Amino acid sequence: MVRSLKNPKKAKRKNKAKKGEGSSDSVPSLPAKVWQPGVDKLEEGEELQCDASAYNSLHAFHIGWPCLSFDVLRDSLGLVRTEFPHSVYCVAGTQAEKSSWNSIGIFKLSNISGKRRDLVPDKTGDENSDMDSDSDSSDSDEEEEAGSGTPVLQLRKVFHEGCVNRIRAMTQNPHIVASWGDTGHVQVWDISSHINALAESESDLSYGASAVSNQAPLFKFGGHKDEGYAIDWSPRVPGKLVSGDCRNCIHLWEPTSGATWNVGAKSYIGHTASVEDLQWSPTEDTVFASCSVDRNIIIWDTRMDNPLAATITAHKADVNVISWNKLASCMLASGSDDGTFSIQDLRMVKDGDSVVAHFDYHKHPITSIEWSPHEASTLAVSSSDNQLTIWDLSLERDEEEEAEFKTKMKEQVNTPTDLPPQLLFVHQGQKDLKELHWHSQIPGMVVSTAADGFNILMPSNIENTIPANVA
Secondary structure, three states, X not given: OOOOOOOOOOOOOOOOOOOOOOOOOOOOOOOOOOOOOOOOOOOOOOOOOOOHHHEEEEEEEOOOOOEEEEEEEOXXXXXXXXXXXXXXXXXXXXXXXXXXXXXXXXXXXXXXXXXXOXXXXXXXXXXXXXXXXXXXXXXXXXXXXXXXXXXXXXXXXXXXXXXXXXXEEXXXXXXXXXXXXXXXXXXXXXXXXXXXXXXXXXXXXXXXXXXXXXXXXXXXXXXXXXXXXEEEEOOOOOOOEEXXXXXXXXXXXXXXXXXXXXXXXXXXXXXXXXXXXXXXXXXXXXXXXXXXXXXXXXXXXXXXXXXXXEEEEOOOOOEEEEEEOOOOXXXXXXXXXXXXXXXXXXXXXXXXXXXXXXXXXXOOOEEEEEEOOOOOOEEXXXXXXXXXXXXXXXXXXXXXXXXXXXXXXXXXXXXXXXXXXXXXXXXXXXXXEEEEEEOOOOOOOEEEEEOOXXXXXXXXXXXXXXXXXXX
16 A cells, blocks of 8 residues: 655756766776566665666656646547657646645657667677677667667646546547546546647647646536545546545446536445556456455446456565456456565455466556556556566467577576566566556557656567557
8 A cells, every 4th residue: 555655856957977978987887787676685875777778769858846646648649659759648647745846747749769779689699709799780770770769758737636546538538638636526627738739739748838727627527535545437438437535435427418427426346445547448348356455356337236256365565556457357467565466366256266377576566557458468567676577478488499599699698597488578667667558559658757867768678469450
C-alpha cells in the first residue's frame, strides 16, 4: 500500500558539467562490469552508469511537481509506429507541496530520437579491429544524426483541487479523463481543447507554460466516504467507469445522454479493507476485477443478483496493483506489498489454485504492473526498490543458446544463474518509481513516472511482432 511520494519537490533545470569538464585531475578508468540488482552492493564512492547500448531510446523529463499517476493518450499519428523520431501525448496529475498548487498536466513530447540496435552485437575477429571500430563509429554517428536532437516538451495545465491520486483517460475517447483526488472526489474532465492546442503548436513550452487554466470538470462525484486510488474505464463500453476508495467501497458509473453519468448509490462491497486497483475485463462488458489491502482479488459481474463472482487469495500481503491481459484474457497479473507478483489463470479459479507463475525478484513493494499491448507473454513491473523490470513469461533458460551467444561474442559472458530466465530487462535511475504504461501505438515503448520525473525508454532486446491485420 505504498502510495504517497516522499517529500515532493518541484523539479528544476540543472546545468550538468559535460564529461571531461570541471576538474583537471585525471582519474584512471576501470573496466566496467555488470551490476546485479539485489546481489551486488555499491561501495562508497561507486556509482552506477547507464549502458546506452541497452536502449533503442531513453529520455528523461519532468513537468514541474512530481506525478503519482499518468496515462498515455491514444492519438491519430498512426496505429503502429516503428520509425524515429516519435511523438507521444500524455496526461498526468501532480502531487504538489501545497494543495492549491496542484494541476492536471496535458503534454506532448515530440522529436523522441533513438535507433534500432542488433539484439546480438556484431563481433568480428581481432583482425582489422581498428578499421571496424572506425567504421562502426561512423555508422553510429550517421544513425544518431538522422534521429538526433533534443525532445520537445509542450505542456498545458488545468487546476485540480488537491493532489491527484490516480488519473485515467477513456480508451475510446482519450480527451475524456477521470481523476481521483485526495479530497475524496472523482472528477471527469474534457481536455480536448488542450490536446488540439498541443497538436497545432510547435514551440517548446516545457519551461514557459506556467499559466494554469481554471477549467470546470464535466462531472464531479462526492459519494465516496474516503479518498481512493482505484479507477478504470471500460475498454468495451464507452463512458463506463468503476471507482474504489480506501474505505472498501466500489461505485459503478453508467454514462447517460450528454456529458453526465449515473453513479450507483449502492456500492459494491466485498473487500474488508482499502480497494487499491480496478481492472475491467477486456472481453466482458459487465465483468471487472478489484484488489485490496485485504490480500484478495475479487471478480465482479454486474449482471448477477450477487455480483461477487469469485474471490482469490492472491498474496500474503496487500495487493497493490492488477493488470488484465488484453491479448490473453484468462491471465490476470497482480503485484503485492511484499515485492512479489503473480499471474492468475482465471480458468482455474474454481479449482482452488489459479496461480500459474509467481516471482519474488523484487524485495520492496510493487507499485505498478502492466501487460504489453503487443506481446501476450510480456509485462512490465515497477517497484519501490527503484527498478523497472520487463518480463517474458514464455522464456526458459537455454544452455545451448547461451553457449552460442558466448561463441559469437568471442568473450566470456558471466550470466547470473540466480536471476529468473524470464527477466528480460532492468531499468534504473529513477527515484521512488510509482507508475508505468506501455504505449499502445509504439511497440516496445514504456513510459514511467517517479518522484524525480518521467522516463521514456525502449529496451533494445525487446522485439515486438506487429499484428498482421494492422496496415
